[in-house]
Amino acid sequence: MKGARRLFAALAGVVLVAGCAAVPEESQPVAVQQQELGQASNPDVQQPARDLDALTVARDFVRANAQPISNNAAARTYLDDNAAKAWQPGKVMNVIDDQFNTVYAAGADVPANPNEVVVVVRGTNIGMLNPDSSFLPSRSPYELRLLVRKQSDGQWRISNPPADIVMPYSDFTANYVQVPVQFFAQDSNTTVPDLRYVAAKPQTGLPARVISLLLSGPSDQLVGAVRNPLPEDANVEGNVTTTPDGALLVPLTGVGDQTPEVKKLIAAQIVLSLQAVTTNRVRLLSDGAPLVDGHEDWYYTDVPSYSSQASPGADLPGLMTVNGRIRSLADGAAIAGPAGAGVYQVVSAAQSIDGRQLAIVENADGRQQLRVGAYGGTPQQVNLFGGTLTRPTWRPTATADGTAGEVWTVVDGQAVVRVLRTSDGGWTGQAVNAEEVLTVGPISALRLSRDGARAAMVVNGQxxxxxxxxxxxxxTLRGPRILQMGSLTGVVDVDWLSQDSLVAVTSMPSQPVVKVPIDGLRMDTFNSSNLTPPVYAVTAAPGRPIVVADTSGLWTASDVGEVWRPHTSSVSSHVTPFYPG
Structure with a gap:
């Protein structure tokens, strides 16, 4: 049953557009016009223009692959009759850069039949859409050989379509909608977004495709990192449809034996997930009755906040380390206690999301060591030393007394350690299995997401x-993915802008500050005006301005297009800003 639902989810999400200029011998790389995510192409299937050359047929076929409607009907129009009937494209879809070549094969690859040619499609694979509808980034050369045969009516058609669909980036984003499907942190009621992509057309079927993804569970990347309150045997009874009175009806079955608390979580994850594809009120039924007693119809505003624990409170303005001391990011004043008074030579620090705990890395006796304790108090020395320790990062969940009880750091770029508060108030370190990450290289920065489900890292400048x-x-740190491989290099620091997006700073003058979603599908470069490279530190948090540090001090901006403004507490000394988390 579970596998069947996953198959349905994969089949529910595939589409393509056609069109490209004819080139007699070779087509040079052409940039396809960018379209915003979710602006779907016209779903009407039209036959190719007559008398297209084989190169254009191959090129238009690649673009048409992005239209999954009617069993990839648009792409099948470029196939000969036998191939059109027999083609069963696989569940994996390759996304290539908008600039790609189509050239005729030469030499031994030239068919003997004068009515046949081999067209080679060459480009750069930037990732793939997995069967679970999540995007997996990559960076590698892509090549596809298509046998194109002249038909009896004189038209060129493809006879060997590929097993896995391929499409340019712009056609993918034009024909697929990004949906943050919501699950929950393992040990709290904090929602965790799982970025998935569903076919934009037909628009009326969008909610059903999102519900299918929810029922199939989290993407492979998040299995074991989140929990799904929807039970294994949950399903929909009938169709997800719009009722005559304008409600979106989700008729669930298999959830009736869940507790009232779990039913409220199920309602929340459904309504929050559907927010990306509908503005209708959502009618949630369980075996014909309201899923939550006394609450049949739901608006987005009816759902309580399940992400507040993943964002620092407004009363916590952030901190910074300056010349071995910790100061307030709000007014530059030294914080209370020895960490602000200069008792320790502070290298870096992290404040827990609730603001009550502080972890610091200090230089002492020719090495770096960790201290952890109450904010404003005297932090305990932890039995954790090394040549270098990365800036600490707090896990969001709290211990029995309500204070944060787990902080992470990386020793000498190789050992990821989580330091836990013990029952007697002390702190002890435990190793984190980071073998998959370390195959890429040493870790120079690590930031836990504020929902605790993911970790962002800088590894070998990536x-x-x-x-x-x-x-x-x-x-375990599982399934590491390099974001914007080949395009994003020289990374020196990173922080979580939101639960599904990151801000990174690099040593590259052309892109000192960038914003990247957690699946690496795209990258936006911030305006570099006023910055003096190199930029070496960044902090970000939901609803907060981004703060970066360069050779002249601190700068702040809230969006990609903004000009960086001097921070009110900017200092000329080497300074590292940090928001709680």
């Missing part, structure tokens, strides 16, 4: 994201 998978006996 930006990585991995899921945090917890079992009773271990914690």
């Amino acid at each position: 930006l990585l994201v991995a899921s945090v998978v917890r079992t009773q006996d271990s914690v």
